[in-house]
Amino acid sequence: MKKIIVLVSVILLSSQSIFSQKETTVVTIKNSESAPIINKNIYGHFAEHLGRCIYGGFFVGDTSKIPNTNGVRNDIIKALKELKIPNLRWPGGCFADTYHWKDGIGPKENRPTIVNQWWGGVTEDNSFGTHDFLNLCELLGTEPYLAGNMGSGTVQEMADWVQYVNFNGKSPMSDLRVKNGRKEPWKVKIWGVGNEAWGCGGNMTADYYAGEYRKYATFMSDWSNSGGLMRVASGASSDDYNWTETLMKNIPNQMLGGVALHHYSVIDWAKKGDGVDFDEDLYFKTMKQALKMEELVTKHSAIMDKYDPNKKIALVVDEWGGWYEVEKGSNPGFLYQQNTMRDAVLAGATLNVFNNHAERVRMANLAQCVNVLQAVILTDKTKMLLTPTYYIMQMYSVHQDAKLLPLTINSPSYTFNGESLPALSASASKDKNGLVHISLVNVDSKKPNTIEIDLNELGIKSVSGVIVTSSKLQDHNTFDNPTKIQPAVFKGFQIKKGKLEVVIPPFSVVTLEGK
Incomplete structure (x- = not known):
């Protein structure tokens, strides 16, 4: 037997x-x-230039005394390999629509600095850029998910980024990649076309964004991936069903690889509650928001079914998790919070929803990977710890690419x-x-x-x-x-x-x- x-x-x-x-x-x-099949990408993660996720989290620099590979902490690499993360989304989030990718390539000493206007107003020196991220994904054996800048960028800028990382022939962008030390293309398949276009990505209407998406997607050509790129549209916030309806109605199916959905388990945006010092009332309210994911996935999927009955377009829940007040004494713009057994329960219940809706939900990204929101890893200088959520994601990894x-x-x-x-x-x-x-x-x-x-x-x-x-x-x-x-x-x-x-x-x- x-x-x-x-x-x-x-x-x-x-x-x-x-x-x-x-x-x-x-x-x-x-x-x-x-x-x-339960797509392994449901178990994806998210790394934004926010607080100490990248700098002081993943990236310590190659001169650090903390053991690292090309500036990325070895203990984090080991932990994420053991977690079997299938994909990693970068560079945002809200940061993505202020990020100009050419600022993060070439000699580090020549890279310009910018101000991270969304997250704490800190100076971003661009020392962690495209090569650093895509090489990290290779180390982890994970699929990169690049979020492109539609908000403050241009169609040409995004088209050039695709060519830079994917084109294997001779072109201005592939020549620039080779000049910067990378001969072979990375063949990035998953691309976000803007982020939260209804908010920090430009405060667009659904109709306006649908038109912009069609324009950007048209010029995002690919030559390296069989089946082409998986373009992910900036989707709805929680129960904004009109947003999903408008996108599905106005964007041809063949131009859509996925439609995003963002939902955080927040009890009140004005008063989120403490990450550790909470009572049963706050716990119940948090879980009520978490379990709402079942309703959201069901209703957004039903709208998508009207226009895509064969379910070829993925529902991509590329931001989810618990969101509380920051830890006392930490920078409010860094979104650093602790991770308790409440977060373990939240993670397990949410992943069950995704698994049971695997015919439509084919990718998701927990927010975020290190030191931000419902992180699986926390660091403090040389120290690193794994959170309860880490162990839940590890436990559920057995469902990756298994039959429901x-x-x-x-x-x-x-x-x-x-x-x-x-x-x-x-x-x-x-x-x-x-x-x-x-x-x-x-x-x-x-x-x-x-x-x-x-x-x-x-x-x-x-x-x-x-x-x-x-x-x-x-x-x-x-x-x-x-x-x-x-x-x-x-x-x-x-x-x-x-x-x-x-x-x-x-x-x-x-x-x-x-x-």
């Missing part, structure tokens, strides 16, 4: 006894030949102050080796949940597991205690008559492997 492995990722929220919950939630998993297994779950409710949310979410997949993985998230901050999964048709006889847990929802890793939250052996499950019963303890992330 072929071996089948089941991975169950469960995210939970307190320290109550795992054996106090009697009600059982049955998860039914179905094999489906028509189910889509449709499932049903009748979730109990998580109720607070008279409002209710689904306490559980789930997604499942089968990889090319026949291994089955199931991810479950418990959103309830107090009650454990018992889940039952029928293993008979999966042929599973034995199960082992690991757990990530802590004593409080607000717990997090610090530079003084960087391993407070990390995986440990988990034994809170049993198999009875071919059925797996998992008692999901609050405040935990569980991975079960069955053979």
Whole structure:
């Protein structure tokens, strides 16, 4: 019999006894030949010239005493390789529509400086540019996703950037690339045509942006990628469904590779709440915003289906995550925040949504990779730590390029102050080796949940597991205690008559492997 492995990722929220919950939630998993592949690019990341993401994060310079490769920290390279990140978006964000790529090529001492007008008004010296980023992607074995400047740039500027990085023949831009030390093109396939055009990217209307997109896309020629470029249109903010409708109606399908969507789990833009010192009210409100992703993806996908019934155009959620007040004493423009078990729950629930909508959602980018917003890595000079979100992304990486297994779950409710949310979410997949993985998230901050999964048709006889847990929802890793939250052996499950019963303890992330 072929071996089948089941991975169950469960995210939970307190320290109550795992054996106090009697009600059982049955998860039914179905094999489906028509189910889509979960595109690995759903597990993408985002690196913007913002705060300490690039400078003081990824990039310390090649003269730094911190071990590095061409100025990029070796410990970050190692951590991201182990995370198997499939793509990395750069240079923004809002920064992208102020970025002129030619400022970041050639001898570093000759590069001009600019002011980062969006993020703290700091001086940007352009010491980390196109070559640095694309060479980093090669080191990581990840696909680069370049966000082009439509807001303050020109059509010619973006067309030249495509030629510079992709053209293998003789041309002004490819000659310039060779002069700057790179003979072979990088063959960048994924390109963002502007960013947040409705806001920092130019305060455009949807109709105006659709016309500009058509013009830019026309001149973004490619010669190096089979199938051409994947052009990603600047899409809607959260529930602006008119934006998606206008783009899908006014831009020919053949010009669109993807339409973006941005949604942050923010309780109030004027008063976002603390990243660590939060109560259950703030937690509930944050998770309410996070779980809204299901509604957003469903409704934006339905609009896209009207104009693209064959689902050839991807929904690209290239900015998502939790957004709180900055850490006390840090620069407000640097968006540096801590990362607690709340963020682990948020990440798991969101990734389940993306997995279950894999036929339309084919790329996403967590914001952001290092030292900004819901980062997977934090640094402090020579020190580096991995956040709870890092471990969730690592756990869910088993779904990359695996076949979706449709499932049903009748979730109990998580109720607070008279409002209710689904306490559980789930997604499942089968990889090319026949291994089955199931991810479950418990959103309830107090009650454990018992889940039952029928293993008979999966042929599973034995199960082992690991757990990530802590004593409080607000717990997090610090530079003084960087391993407070990390995986440990988990034994809170049993198999009875071919059925797996998992008692999901609050405040935990569980991975079960069955053979």
